Amino acid sequence: MNAPQRDITLRFLAEPQDVNFGGKVHGGAVMKWIDLAAYACAAGWSGRYCVTAYAGGIRFIAPIHVGSLVEVEAKVIYTGNSSMHIALEVNACDPKSLNRRQTTNCIVIMVAVDQNGHPESIPQWKPTTEADKKQNATAVRLMEMRKKIGEEMEIFVD
Numbered sequence: 001m002n003a004p005q006r007d008i009t010l011r012f013l014a015e016p017q018d019v020n021f022g023g024k025v026h027g028g029a030v031m032k033w034i035d036l037a038a039y040a041c042a043a044g045w046s047g048r049y050c051v052t053a054y055a056g057g058i059r060f061i062a063p064i065h066v067g068s069l070v071e072v073e074a075k076v077i078y079t080g081n082s083s084m085h086i087a088l089e090v091n092a093c094d095p096k097s098l099n100r101r102q103t104t105n106c107i108v109i110m111v112a113v114d115q116n117g118h119p120e121s122i123p124q125w126k127p128t129t130e131a132d133k134k135q136n137a138t139a140v141r142l143m144e145m146r147k148k149i150g151e152e153m154e155i156f157v158d
């Protein structure tokens with residue numbers, strides 16, 4: 001089996017069916033691309049089927065126009081027993097100018113599961129560079145913050 005792959009980039013053109021009434025790409029289309037990239041990244045790291053457990057911190061910084069060259073970059077920044085915390089960044093540009101700018105970023109947590117949908121252990125990722133250690137520490141702090149958000153959201157859970 002090949003070594004786990006920590007990151008992946010999806011590249012494609014924004015098509016007319018992705019665009020809303022204002023002529024820009026739907027936020028929902030961008031979220032779908034993010035989910036696809038997160039899945040490909042998590043499957044590549046774990047070698048297993050994975051499901052989305054959480055998506056958050058999404059920021060739509062700039063719109064994406066139809067015909068833009070879109071790049072969705074995904075990389076593992078933390079691994080638990082079965083979960084992979086994945087940082088995602090979407091960049092877009094006119095393919096004629098290649099003047100890339102960031103349009104969206106967020107964090108997605110994917111969980112490796114067996115054929116019955118039960119979580120399965122995954123290979124561990126250890127940060128080595130300073131940049132990786134910083135992002136790994138951020139992932140740990142975000143887990144703490146999510147616990148508080150989860151407590152606040154309890155009133156919406158049946």
Ligand SMILES: CC(=O)SCCNC(=O)CCNC(=O)[C@H](O)C(C)(C)COP(=O)(O)OP(=O)(O)OC[C@H]1O[C@@H](n2cnc3c(N)ncnc32)[C@H](O)[C@@H]1OP(=O)(O)O
Pocket residue numbers: 050051052053054079080081082083084109111113117118119
């Ligand atoms: C292909 C797709 O994308 S499907 C799209 C939508 N996604 C889904 O349908 C997934 C629905 N959810 C599920 O199936 C389950 O909740 C699962 C598989 C994600 C988790 O199952 P659980 O029985 O809760 O397992 P458990 O409590 O042991 O958690 C497993 C891991 O998921 C993590 N996890 C579970 N829920 C969350 C959450 N809401 N946020 C962050 N992490 C979570 C846990 O921290 C744990 O991580 P670790 O193993 O690295 O310590």
